[in-house]
Amino acid sequence: MSTPAARAAWLRGEITRHNDAYFVHDAPLIPDADYDALVRELRELEARHPELGKESSVTHTVGAPSSTVFREVIHGRPMLSLDNVFSADELREWSERVAKGLERDPATLVFAVEPKIDGLALSITYTNGVMIQAATRGDGRVGEDVTDNVRTIANVPAILRGGASGTFEVRGEVFLAKEDFEELNQRQREFHEREFANPRNAAAGSLRQKDSSISAQRPLSFLAYQLVDLEGTFSFASHAATLEQMSEWGFFVAPEIVVVTGADAMIARSEWFELHRHDLHYQIDGVVIKIDDLAQRDELGSTSRAPRWATARKFPPEERTTRLLAIEVSIGRTGRATPYAVLEPVVVAGSTVSLATLHNEDQVALKDVRPGDLVIVRKAGDVIPEVVSAVPEKGRRRHRAWAFPSTCPDCGGPLQRVSDESDTYCVNPACPAQLLQQIIHFASRPALDIEGLGEQRVAQLMQEGLVADVADLFSLRVEDLASLEGLGELSATSLVNAIQGAKAMPLSRVLVGLGIRHVGPVAARALASTFRSYERVARAPLEELEAVDGVGPVIAQSVYQYCREDETRERMARLAAAGMALGEPEPAPTLEATLEGRAVVMTGSIEGYSRDEAEAAIVARGGTSPGSVSKKTYCVVVGEAPGAAKVTKARDLGVPMIPPTEFERLLATGTWTVTLA
Ligand code: IVH
Numbered sequence: 001m002s003t004p005a006a007r008a009a010w011l012r013g014e015i016t017r018h019n020d021a022y023f024v025h026d027a028p029l030i031p032d033a034d035y036d037a038l039v040r041e042l043r044e045l046e047a048r049h050p051e052l053g054k055e056s057s058v059t060h061t062v063g064a065p066s067s068t069v070f071r072e073v074i075h076g077r078p079m080l081s082l083d084n085v086f087s088a089d090e091l092r093e094w095s096e097r098v099a100k101g102l103e104r105d106p107a108t109l110v111f112a113v114e115p116k117i118d119g120l121a122l123s124i125t126y127t128n129g130v131m132i133q134a135a136t137r138g139d140g141r142v143g144e145d146v147t148d149n150v151r152t153i154a155n156v157p158a159i160l161r162g163g164a165s166g167t168f169e170v171r172g173e174v175f176l177a178k179e180d181f182e183e184l185n186q187r188q189r190e191f192h193e194r195e196f197a198n199p200r201n202a203a204a205g206s207l208r209q210k211d212s213s214i215s216a217q218r219p220l221s222f223l224a225y226q227l228v229d230l231e232g233t234f235s236f237a238s239h240a241a242t243l244e245q246m247s248e249w250g251f252f253v254a255p256e257i258v259v260v261t262g263a264d265a266m267i268a269r270s271e272w273f274e275l276h277r278h279d280l281h282y283q284i285d286g287v288v289i290k291i292d293d294l295a296q297r298d299e300l301g302s303t304s305r306a307p308r309w310a311t312a313r314k315f316p317p318e319e320r321t322t323r324l325l326a327i328e329v330s331i332g333r334t335g336r337a338t339p340y341a342v343l344e345p346v347v348v349a350g351s352t353v354s355l356a357t358l359h360n361e362d363q364v365a366l367k368d369v370r371p372g373d374l375v376i377v378r379k380a381g382d383v384i385p386e387v388v389s390a391v392p393e394k395g396r397r398r399h400r401a402w403a404f405p406s407t408c409p410d411c412g413g414p415l416q417r418v419s420d421e422s423d424t425y426c427v428n429p430a431c432p433a434q435l436l437q438q439i440i441h442f443a444s445r446p447a448l449d450i451e452g453l454g455e456q457r458v459a460q461l462m463q464e465g466l467v468a469d470v471a472d473l474f475s476l477r478v479e480d481l482a483s484l485e486g487l488g489e490l491s492a493t494s495l496v497n498a499i500q501g502a503k504a505m506p507l508s509r510v511l512v513g514l515g516i517r518h519v520g521p522v523a524a525r526a527l528a529s530t531f532r533s534y535e536r537v538a539r540a541p542l543e544e545l546e547a548v549d550g551v552g553p554v555i556a557q558s559v560y561q562y563c564r565e566d567e568t569r570e571r572m573a574r575l576a577a578a579g580m581a582l583g584e585p586e587p588a589p590t591l592e593a594t595l596e597g598r599a600v601v602m603t604g605s606i607e608g609y610s611r612d613e614a615e616a617a618i619v620a621r622g623g624t625s626p627g628s629v630s631k632k633t634y635c636v637v638v639g640e641a642p643g644a645a646k647v648t649k650a651r652d653l654g655v656p657m658i659p660p661t662e663f664e665r666l667l668a669t670g671t672w673t674v675t676l677a
Contacts (some may be wrong), residue, residue, distance in 0.1 A: 003051045008057075011042040015058045027201070029391060031319035031376055032285065046342035070144035070208070071554040073135035076169055077231045079123060081305055082288060082312040088267050091289065094311045095263040098291065101300050108260045109178065110293060111466075112239050113269040113654070114257045117223055119175030120204045124150065124222075127167045129160040134206070140305075152216035157250040166233030166442065170246060172224035176203050177281050178432055180219035194207070198319075198378070198388075199283045223282075224251035228313055239292045240677075252385045252486035255673045258656060259292050269654030270313050275631060277315060279598065283673070286314040315538060319378040320353075322346035326371050326404045327358065329409055333437035333515045335425040337415050338586050339364055339404070341375070341387045348379055353419055360422040361404045370399045376608055408433070414627060429567060435469065438515055440471040446514030446521055448502040452495045460484060470513070471571050473499050474578035507534055507584040508576075518555045526550035527559065528584040534572060538563040595623030599632055603646040604639030606660040629655055637663055638676060 002010070022028045028035070030267035039058075046052050049367050075476050085091050092106075100105040108141070123143065125133040134150035135143035150156055156276045162207045176184065181199040196202035201238055206218035208627075224312070227242040236242050257305070270287045277284055291309040300308040323344040329337045340360040346353055355619045356377055358364050369375055374387040396409065404424060407413055413428035426434065436459060453473075460469045466480055478498060481492035508528035513523055519527075530548045531537045537545075537559065545556035562568055576582060600618050602611065602625060609617065614637075617627040629636055629649040636650045640662045650657050662672040 004045055004475045005052060006051045008042060008045050008049070008105065011038055011045070012058050014038055018349055019058070024485070025667065031321060033141040033316070033319070034321065036314065069386050070146060072144045073133065074142050075135065075141060075143060076125070077228055078140050078275035079121060079137040079143065079171065080302055082310055083314050084314050088271070090262055091267055091270060091311070095266065098300065099310065104609060109263065109291065110259060110261050111266040112257060112259050112290045112292050113273070113289065114225060114281060114288045115216050115254050115273060116288045116314075117173040117175050117254070117286040118198065118200045118285045119173040120207060120281045121171065122146070122150065122174045122207075122222065123171045123228070124167045125167065125169050126160060126164065129164040131156070131158050135543055144208070146207055148212040149209060149215035153222050155252050156222045160249040162248060163205060164249065166231045168230050168233060169228040170224050170251060171226040171228060172222055172251070174203050174207050174220055175220050175282050176219060177221060178283060179281065184218065205656060222252065224253055237294060239290055239294065255671060256656060256677050258654070259677050260654070265651060265654060268652060271631070272654040274315055276634065279634065285613055286312050288312050298350070304674055315464060317346065319345045319376055319388065320348050321374055322378055324369055324371055324373045324375045324387070326414055327364065329405055331408060331410050331426050331431060331437065333434055333441045333654055334425060334517050335431065335434050337408070337424045339425055341369070343375070343377060346377060348377055348385060350641065353377055353385040356387045358387055360426060361417065362422040363437050364402055368401065370397045370402055424435055432462070434592045439467060439470055439473070442513040447509055448505050449509070451498045452491065470570060471574035471578065474503070474575070474580075503578065503580045505581070507532070510534070510580070510582060514562070518558045523551050523555050533583045537573070550609065592619050593622030595634075598623045598634035598670070599609070599626050599645060600624070601626060601629050601633050602639065603635045604635060604642035604660070606637065606639040606663055614663070620665055629653065635666070635672070639667070
C-alpha cells in the first residue's frame with residue numbers, strides 16, 4: 001500500500017500526462033471514463049487529506065496550457081469546466097445542495113436539461129453583431145485564437161441575424177455530427193490516413209489546423225449553449241431566454257433542451273437522454289443540468305474550476321480497455337481477408353465484446369496494435385466493435401509487430417494484396433470460406449431475406465454436402481433436410497417454403513445477394529430500376545452501366561466483369577432454371593425511415609391529419625404510435641385539446657413534447673426544433 005501522499009503524487013502525474021495528451025495533442029491515451037476515475041480518486045483523496053495541499057493541484061485547473069502554434073487569447077471571463085456526477089442519486093444530492101445554497105425547496109427549482117455534446121469548447125466574440133474573434137478554452141483563462149478556422153464553419157454566423165449591440169461571447173461546442181464523422185473516417189481510410197478515435201478528437205484535430213483550408217474541408221458544426229454578457233448589455237432573466245435569443249441570431253441550439261421544475265422532472269429528463277442517446281445525430285457523453293434562473297446563478301457563484309449552478313451527469317463509457325489476445329484473419333464472401341482482434345471479453349455499451357474488426361493491413365500498422373497489448377475498444381456508430389488504439393504500458397515488453405499472413409487460413413491458397421487498395425484477398429474462387437459467406441449473404445436480410453437460413457444452418461448444409469453454391473438452395477427438398485440435426489419435418493418444410501418464396505424477390509435484392517464487389521443496395525437499386533431484368537444488366541455495354549445515376553466507373557467495371565465470368569453465367573442460368581424471377585417490378589413510392597424503431601405518441605388533434613392518418617404517417621417512416629406514454633417514448637406530439645394524462649405522464653418521465661407545427665419536420669427528419677416546456 002502506498003501512502004496517501006505518494007498516491008496523490010502519482011495521480012497528479014498521471015492526470016497531467018493525460019491532460020497533455022488530450023488537450024495539446026488531441027490524442028488521448030485512455031478512455032474518458034478511466035480519466036474521470038483518476039480525477040475522482042484524487043479529489044476524494046484530497047478531501048480526506050487536506051494536508052496534501054490541494055490548492056495547487058490539477059483538480060483545480062481546467063484543461064491544459066495552450067500550445068504555441070496559435071496566438072493567445074485571454075478570455076473575457078474564464079471558461080470554466082463542469083463538475084461531474086455519475087448517477088441519479090448523485091444528481092439528486094447535487095440538487096439538494098443547490099437548493100440549500102439558495103434556501104429553497106428542491107421541488108421548486110427550475111432546471112434546464114441539455115445534451116452534453118462530446119466536442120470541444122469554443123468562445124466566439126461578437127461586437128455590434130459582427131464576429132471578431134474565436135478562441136478555444138485552453139487552460140480556462142488563456143485559450144488559442146482559432147478565428148480563421150472558425151470562419152470556415154458553416155453554421156457559425158459571421159453577422160448576427162437581427163443585429164445586436166455591445167461586446168459579448170457566445171460559447172458552445174464544436175462537434176462533428178455522427179454521419180459526418182463516419183464519412184470523414186471513411187475518407188481517412190481511403191487515403192490510408194490514421195482514423196480519428198471519436199468525433200471529439202476529429203473536431204479538435206480539425207479546429208486546431210494551422211492551415212484553415214484543411215479545417216474548411218472538415219464538416220464541423222457549432223452548437224451554442226451559453227451567452228456571456230461582458231458589458232451588461234442584456235437583461236435576460238433566464239437561461240431559456242438566452243437560448244432563444246441565440247437561436248434567433250442564427251445559432252444552432254440543441255432542440256432537445258427542456259426546462260423543467262423540480263428535481264424529479266429533472267432526473268426523469270436526464271434518464272430520457274440516457275435512453276435515447278443514440279437517437280441524436282451527434283455524440284453525447286452525458287447531460288448538463290443548469291439552474292435556469294440567472295439571478296440564482298449569481299447567488300450560487302463558482303469555484304475556481306466550475307460553476308455551482310451546473311453539473312454534468314456522465315453516462316457510462318462507450319469505450320473500454322481490454323487485453324488484445326490475438327490478431328486473426330477472416331475471409332469474406334468476396335475473398336477479402338479482414339484482420340480482427342480477439343479480445344479478453346469486455347462489456348462495451350451494454351453487450352460483451354470479444355471480437356473487433358481491424359479493417360485491413362494498413363489500419364493494423366497505423367494503429368500499431370500487437371498481440372498482448374492493452375487496447376481501447378469502442379463501438380463505431382454504436383454497433384460495430386472496433387479497436388481504437390493501444391495503450392502504452394511503461395516497462396512492458398511488447399510482442400513484435402503483427403504481419404499479415406501470406407496464405408488463406410481456410411483453404412491455404414495464396415493471399416494477394418490489391419496494389420492500389422488497402423485490401424488483401426484470397427483469390428481461390430473455390431475457397432469454402434468464401435462460398436459459405438456468399439450463401440449466408442445471399443439469404444441475409446438486405447438480400448433475399450430467407451428466414452431460417454442463418455450462418456449456422458448454412459454451415460451445416462455445406463458440411464452435409466447439400467449445397468456448395470447459392471443456386472443449390474433451390475433444389476433442396478424437405479426429405480433432404482428433415483433428418484438433419486435440429487431440423488424436424490415441420491421446420492424443414494418452412495425452410496423449403498421460405499427458399500421457394502425467395503424466387504419472387506425483385507432484381508435489386510438479387511443483385512445485392514450475389515455479392516458483386518462494390519455493389520451495395522444503392523447501386524443495386526439503381527441498376528435494377530434502369531435495366532429491369534438481369535438479362536439486360538448482363539448484356540449492357542460498359543458505357544451504359546457507367547451512365548446509370550449512382551453507378552460510378554468502379555462499380556460499372558465490377559458489374560461488367562462479374563456478368564462475363566464463367567461461374568456467373570453458370571450460376572445465373574441455374575437460378576433462372578430454378579424459376580427465379582430476376583426482374584424488377586414497377587416501384588411503389590417509398591419514404592425514408594426517419595422514425596425507425598421510435599415510438600411517437602399522439603395526443604390531441606393535428607391540422608391536416610385525422611388520427612389514423614397521423615399514425616399511418618409515423619408507421620410509414622418506420623416508427624410506431626402507441627396509445628400511451630412510457631419511458632421508451634421518443635416524443636409526444638401535443639395537438640389541439642390534448643389529453644391531460646399523456647401530458648402529465650410525459651412531463652413526469654421527461655419525455656419531450658413537441659407542438660403540432662413540428663409534426664411535418666418530425667416525419668421528414670426524425671427530429672424537431674421546438675420542445676414544449
Ligand atoms: S456549459 C460554465 N453546456 O462539457 C459552464 N457545457 O465537461 C460551461 N459541454 O467545457 C459549460 N455540452 O465543453 C455546457 N450543453 C452544454 C455542454 C457543455 C458539452 C462541454 C463543454 C464543457 C465541458 C465540461
